Amino acid sequence: MQSPFEPTLLFAQQKDREDELHSFRSRFFIPSVPTAPTSFAAPRDSIYFCGNSLGLQPRQAADFIRQELEDWQQLAIGGYLHARNPWLTYAQPLRQPLARMLGCLESEVTVMNALTVNLHLLLLTFYRPQSRYKILMEAGAFPSDQYAAETQVRWHGYDPDDAIIEIAPREGEKTLREEDILQSIDQHKDQLALVLFGGINYYTGQLFDIAAITTAAHKAGALAGFDLAHVTGNVPLQLHDWNVDFAVWCSYKYLNGGPGAVGSAYLHERHAGNKDMIRLGGWWGNEESTRFRMEKGFIPKPNAEGWAMSTAQVFNMVCLKASLALFEEAGIDRLRTKILLLTSYLHFLLQTLDNIRFHIITPAEPHRRGAQLSLYFEEHGKEIHRQMTDAGIIVDYREPGVIRVAPAPLYNSFEEVFRFYHILRQFQ
């Protein structure tokens, strides 16, 4: 079959003209390629394909911060009730846009803390080992998730070598087969307490079938939780309808919330609304009507916010608020459509390169990936990464041997994908 793509600049520029989301690029700061202090060359935009690590700054973020600084100057403590975005409820308007992306109810989302902290807090609720005590994960999960699982099982007195089951790709393969995941869940059904997976694996870029994994976990009598760091703002989900028990994510990748921005968590309504669920409490998770009575006795809110603990961290949420406004305008479905086109174009171009040797280890089927393609170099990966950096391309390198390339649909273009390929074509 003839490819719908062409390896030319004119083709890429035409695709940009057809792209309904192209104008969003101008609403972000694009980092320039560093020039030597003695250079008179005009600054030029880098090719930033690193939104899977740290998203770019929305231009309106500074105004959003300035507003909170002004309200703090003018109102001080009064800002909790009278700021233009009252700080007492600052997190609440962030929940609906996130719920739309993740396909869940607003009441199932809470914006708080950071990803690993939230993972631990939810494991305290959802990992309560008794006769079932094993956690099944993908081998090579993000290290923080591995450390969280390892230290949780130890906390409960188990040996991680026994209590954590890792599913690895088959010999000679780099990604997991869905049937192997489902089969492994079934195989361990007598002892399985929890299936804990990344939604997209950070290294391979493989998007897992969250619905199928959740169904299989439930059939095996276990719960299903996901780290959606690489999914949120990238792939639309249906967490509620898929019956996913819980999930956590960060806001500094595709969500453009800024370095170390606030994290979030999802708990299915059947858990979030259950006041008897075991958790660690703090006053921000307490019913608002009684929070300021300063009385004994924790009464959790009847939703995911019942897991919040501390005062809303306004300045850690403000850039996320600025960015979510852009997501609302663009719409996650249009973003997904663009991602599929951008990555398919990138995939097509990369396959025509024969001057450098690598394998694309991210699944070739578009429905099994998000915005990231992982290029695996058996040799010289670091050296190629250095050459890319010198050429003004910002991507990251992850041991062993992988360069991750992630065009983000809000600010990357087809022309950049073409230029990336064009630069690589000249490498020796």
Ligand SMILES: Cc1ncc(COP(=O)(O)O)c(C=O)c1O
């Ligand atoms: C998949 C994944 N999980 C967890 C983390 C760690 O998140 P945090 O440092 O916000 O706890 C990251 C960080 O990049 C990640 O990529």
